[in-house]
Amino acid sequence: xxxxxxxxxxxxxxxxxxxxxxxxxxxxxxxxxxxxxxxxxxxxxxxxxxxxxxxxxxxxxxxxxxxxxxxxxxxxxxxxxxxxxxxxxxxxxxxxxxxxxxxxxxxxxxxxxxxxxxxxxxxxxxxxxxxxxxxxxxxxxxxxxxxxxxxxxxxxxxxxxxxxxxxxxxxxxxxxxxxxxxxxxxxxxxxxxxxxxxxxxxxxxxxxxxxxxxxxxxxxxxxxxxxxxxxxxxxxxxxxxxxxxxxxxxxxxxxxxxxxxxxxxxxxxxxxxxxxxxxxxxxxxxxxxxxxxxxxxxxxxxxxxxx
Amino acid sequence: xxxxxxxxxxxxxxxxxxxxxxxxxxxxxxxxxxxxxxxxxxxxxxxxxxxxxxxxxxxxxxxxxxxxxxxxxxxxxxxxxxxxxxxxxxxxxxxxxxxxxxxxxxxxxxxxxxxxxxxxxxxxxxxxxxxxxxxxxxxxxxxxxxxxxxxxxxxxxxxxxxxxxxxxxxxxxxxxxxxxxxxxxxxxxxxxxxxxxxxxxxxxxxxxxxxxxxxxxxxxxxxxxxxxxxxxxxxxxxxxxxxxxxxxxxxxxxxxxx
Numbered sequence: 320x321x322x323x324x325x326x327x328x329x330x331x332x333x334x335x336x337x338x339x340x341x342x343x344x345x346x347x348x349x350x351x352x353x354x355x356x357x358x359x360x361x362x363x364x365x366x367x368x369x370x371x372x373x374x375x376x377x378x379x380x381x382x383x384x385x386x387x388x389x390x391x392x393x394x395x396x397x398x399x400x401x402x403x404x405x406x407x408x409x410x411x412x413x414x415x416x417x418x419x420x421x422x423x424x425x426x427x428x429x430x431x432x433x434x435x436x437x438x439x440x441x442x443x444x445x446x447x448x449x450x451x452x453x454x455x456x457x458x459x460x461x462x463x464x465x466x467x468x469x470x471x472x473x474x475x476x477x478x479x480x481x482x483x484x485x486x487x488x489x490x491x492x493x494x495x496x497x498x499x500x501x502x503x504x505x506x507x508x509x510x511x512x513x514x515x516x517x518x519x520x521x522x523x524x525x526x527x528x529x530x531x532x533x534x535x536x537x538x539x540x541x542x543x544x545x546x547x548x549x550x551x552x553x554x555x556x557x558x559x560x561x562x563x564x565x566x567x568x569x570x571x572x573x574x575x576x577x578x579x580x581x582x583x584x585x586x587x588x589x590x591x592x593x594x595x596x597x598x599x600x601x602x603x604x605x606x607x608x609x610x611x612x613x614x615x616x617x618x619x620x621x622x623x624x625x626x
Numbered sequence: 627x628x629x630x631x632x633x634x635x636x637x638x639x640x641x642x643x644x645x646x647x648x649x650x651x652x653x654x655x656x657x658x659x660x661x662x663x664x665x666x667x668x669x670x671x672x673x674x675x676x677x678x679x680x681x682x683x684x685x686x687x688x689x690x691x692x693x694x695x696x697x698x699x700x701x702x703x704x705x706x707x708x709x710x711x712x713x714x715x716x717x718x719x720x721x722x723x724x725x726x727x728x729x730x731x732x733x734x735x736x737x738x739x740x741x742x743x744x745x746x747x748x749x750x751x752x753x754x755x756x757x758x759x760x761x762x763x764x765x766x767x768x769x770x771x772x773x774x775x776x777x778x779x780x781x782x783x784x785x786x787x788x789x790x791x792x793x794x795x796x797x798x799x800x801x802x803x804x805x806x807x808x809x810x811x812x813x814x815x816x817x818x819x820x821x822x823x824x825x826x827x828x829x830x831x832x833x834x835x836x837x838x839x840x841x842x843x844x845x846x847x848x849x850x851x852x853x854x855x856x857x858x859x860x861x862x863x864x865x866x867x868x869x870x871x872x873x874x875x876x877x878x879x880x881x882x883x884x
Binding site for chain 2 (some may be wrong): 531534539543618
């Protein structure tokens with residue numbers, strides 16, 4: 320369509336007829352009562368076609384390629400040993416998520432404190448545990464018994480309360496401790512950015528109303544901070560779920576550990592077992608996302624548009 | 627200023643405050659009688675908001691003190707000097723002093739009623755049922771009974787400020803401080819907030835209003851204080867300060883805003 324419309328003022332002197340190929344005023348007026356056709360996007364159609372062809376090709380192999388061994392996937396998916404590993408993964412993740420969240424709040428508050436020793440130690444903690452890989456922390460903890468045969472607390476050079484390391488830390492506990500230690504370093508940053516996102520006026524209003532300090536935090540500041548903390552923290556929890564697979568290296572049989580173990584016992588079932596692991600991790604992550612939706616909706620109350 | 631302590635609600639003595647190198651308050655003395663309405667005027671940057679915030683100790687003074695009903699606010703005195711009080715004590719003192727912010731600062735995650743009952747419940751002054759009954763009285767008083775369950779975001783600026791006033795009233799304070807309560811409002815919403823403040827005057831409560839609304843000051847205030855560069859340059863009855871200003875700085879300011 321190369322129709323050009325001349326405005327009256329644009330017409331060359333002496334010529335009252337529209338240029339060749341141009342619409343007459345009357346024709347244009349007629350078009351005013353029709354819908355406007357949207358811009359076409361041919362590349363989007365091509366891209367869609369390419370993706371569909373590739374996707375269907377892959378989908379076909381799921382059925383035609385016998386190596387997937389779907390019957391074996393079905394055999395393992397709900398087998399007690401897999402469910403047991405799954406339960407260990409869920410436990411480790413859930414406990415570490417709760418501990419890290421509370422620990423994250425504590426470390427974040429320490430960093431905001433006016434006391435230099437508290438700020439400094441919080442900074443040091445975050446620095447150390449953000450720098451060291453989780454697997455190293457886990458193996459370190461696993462060997463803690465040879466570093467400190469007993470653990471305890473007491474006044475330096477004064478009376479001590481001590482217990483033997485090995486009896487008090489089961490492998491799972493130790494794994495959860497390791498996960499939490501590393502996770503707190505990250506979650507404290509998530510919490511800190513959330514706290515900083517709360518308007519200064521909110522703190523001032525709470526102070527001006529004489530609300531006690533703890534309640535200022537739990538009732539006014541934290542609920543507002545959670546709005547921005549939750550999406551970031553759910554991301555962390557998903558990372559945590561996947562990181563829990565490293566517990567296998569300190570002899571905890573989590574979902575990944577069980578898959579790995581069964582794989583060496585039944586070498587012909589390696590692929591179906593990996594599929595089983597994938598399915599369960601996908602299911603857990605989806606479950607977390609569903610919970611996230613409802614929790615976010617709760618903490619977003621009052622902050623959606625007007626009714 | 628030899629007013630007996632019993633008739634003085636707020637006494638400010640030699641208030642000094644600097645932010646870095648900038649002196650914001652440079653020796654303010656002020657006595658505010660009980661039950662009066664005081665308007666504090668002055669060009670921006672004159673220290674009027676800082677002075678108001680010093681009254682409930684949201685701002686700590688470098689020198690000087692504030693007394694309310696004879697009680698030092700935010701500090702205690704021994705023979706040698708003044709000492710900052712623990713925060714817990716200061717928070718308790720603030721329960722007697724209402725404060726209304728320029729930007730309302732309502733709690734956005736709480737409903738209107740929850741905003742109003744929050745402070746009395748936090749102070750454990752009443753039961754939940756009593757606090758809620760009182761909140762609905764207060765909301766009726768500011769004309770917002772139908773918004774009890776709304777969230778602040780769903781209200782206009784003027785409505786939000788009226789909720790903020792109800793929230794300040796919930797603690798039944800003897801003194802209410804207003805920090806430019808209409809400055810963040812669209813012009814057509816200013817009237818409803820001023821009307822609400824007007825109804826509070828004369829009820830035995832002491833009101834101190836930092837404002838740019840000269841007409842409002844003239845009509846409602848018993849006492850007008852003009853602040854410039856951190857000092858009180860002029861004060862007195864509205865007709866004296868606003869209609870026959872003695873000080874050149876007051877005259878310059880009034881000629882610009884009127």
